[in-house]
Amino acid sequence: MCKCGSSCSCSLSGERGVQLYRDGAEGKCSLVLYLPSLVLHSPPGASLDPTFLFQCITANIICSIVFGERFDYKDRQFLRLLDLFYQTFSLISSFSSQVFELFSGILKYFPGAHKQIFKNVQEILYYIGHNVEKHRTTLDPSNPRDFIDSYLIRMEKEKSNQHTEFHHQNLMISVLSLFFAGTETSSTTLRYGFLLMLKYPHVAEKVQKEIDQVIGSHRPPTLDDRTKMPYTDAVIHEIQRFSDLLPIGVPHKLTKDTLFRGYLLPKNTEVYPILSAALHDPRYFEQPDDFNPDHFLDANGALKKNEAFMPFSIGERDLCFLSQAVEGRLTLQDTGLGP
Numbered sequence: 034m035c036k037c038g039s040s041c042s043c044s045l046s047g048e049r050g051v052q053l054y055r056d057g058a059e060g061k062c063s064l065v066l067y068l069p070s071l072v073l074h075s076p077p078g079a080s081l082d083p084t085f086l087f088q089c090i091t092a093n094i095i096c097s098i099v100f101g102e103r104f105d106y107k108d109r110q111f112l113r114l115l116d117l118f119y120q121t122f123s124l125i126s127s128f129s130s131q132v133f134e135l136f137s138g139i140l141k142y143f144p145g146a147h148k149q150i151f152k153n154v155q156e157i158l159y160y161i162g163h164n165v166e167k168h169r170t171t172l173d174p175s176n177p178r179d180f181i182d183s184y185l186i187r188m189e190k191e192k193s194n195q196h197t198e199f200h201h202q203n204l205m206i207s208v209l210s211l212f213f214a215g216t217e218t219s220s221t222t223l224r225y226g227f228l229l230m231l232k233y234p235h236v237a238e239k240v241q242k243e244i245d246q247v248i249g250s251h252r253p254p255t256l257d258d259r260t261k262m263p264y265t266d267a268v269i270h271e272i273q274r275f276s277d278l279l280p281i282g283v284p285h286k287l288t289k290d291t292l293f294r295g296y297l298l299p300k301n302t303e304v305y306p307i308l309s310a311a312l313h314d315p316r317y318f319e320q321p322d323d324f325n326p327d328h329f330l331d332a333n334g335a336l337k338k339n340e341a342f343m344p345f346s347i348g349e350r351d352l353c354f355l356s357q358a359v360e361g362r363l364t365l366q367d368t369g370l371g372p
Contacts, residue, residue: 091215092220095212099211101179119217157209161208162205172186184199218278225275226272229324236326243262266329270329274344281308282343282345284303285303286303311341312341
């Protein structure tokens with residue numbers, strides 16, 4: 034399932050995919066400017082938990098990319114969708130769900146969290162399916178509006194190909210994957226970012242200075258600004274590395290017998306990449322346990338690539354469009370909000 038869904042998403046992540054993301058993310062990044070007013074209207078000295086707002090922001094941007102529309106934060110349908118996603122996230126991360134993964138052949142016949150997860154996913158898929166049918170009836174092949182339109186157009190082009198991965202089931206899985214993989218990671222990374230900016234005000238000051246120099250205060254940020262803001266980009270990379278949201282990546286299967294460090298791993302063996310080990314490897318990060326944006330800056334202050342930086346996945350695809358989209362979205366949201 035994951036293989037097909039990811040390959041289909043990656044195939045749509047070329048020039049058109051990037052444009053869809055730009056249209057969706059840049060057009061909606063001003064949503065984050067709601068946060069300052071939220072702070073201003075909070076009672077003096079009161080604590081403020083931005084979790085719900087960050088969840089709304091990230092989910093709404095995914096909605097704009099996938100469905101071509103955004104929702105008001107009080108929209109009942111949107112709030113229900115949000116509740117289903119985060120309730121499912123919570124259930125999946127529970128101990129009972131981890132046990133179910135190990136003994137699913139037996140436990141599937143008994144009550145448990147897996148029953149609610151299945152029910153939630155079915156409701157989400159019903160909503161996605163309803164949107165797909167609406168897109169079918171209004172589709173203009175010469176003017177795709179969003180991810181679903183682009184997928185439907187590709188489906189039509191490949192309908193004579195018996196081995197195509199572009200079919201209705203994979204469309205549903207791809208959209209579901211974009212939501213599950215893109216909302217929680219982004220909103221939680223934003224929360225970590227805010228926490229780290231509070232903890233390291235000298236970093237926040239440098240970010241703010243770069244924002245003022247490149248963007249100013251009279252327009253929202255765009256993705257084109259990113260290349261002109263190496264320090265801010267390095268900070269975003271370091272937030273992702275330091276927060277280490279996904280210590281263990283999604284499993285892969287060996288396509289052939291493999292000899293690794295003296296051990297023979299048979300074909301079809303499941304391999305779980307330990308992403309956390311790479312993100313804290315002292316061979317690649319001088320101070321792996323410290324928050325230090327210099328990990329991603331060269332001697333001239335330019336952004337440098339680091340092959341050990343893999344916050345979401347590992348492998349040839351590395352979650353393709355999703356990885357690019359999350360980093361781009363964090364750029365827009367962090368610079369739009371400012372420290």
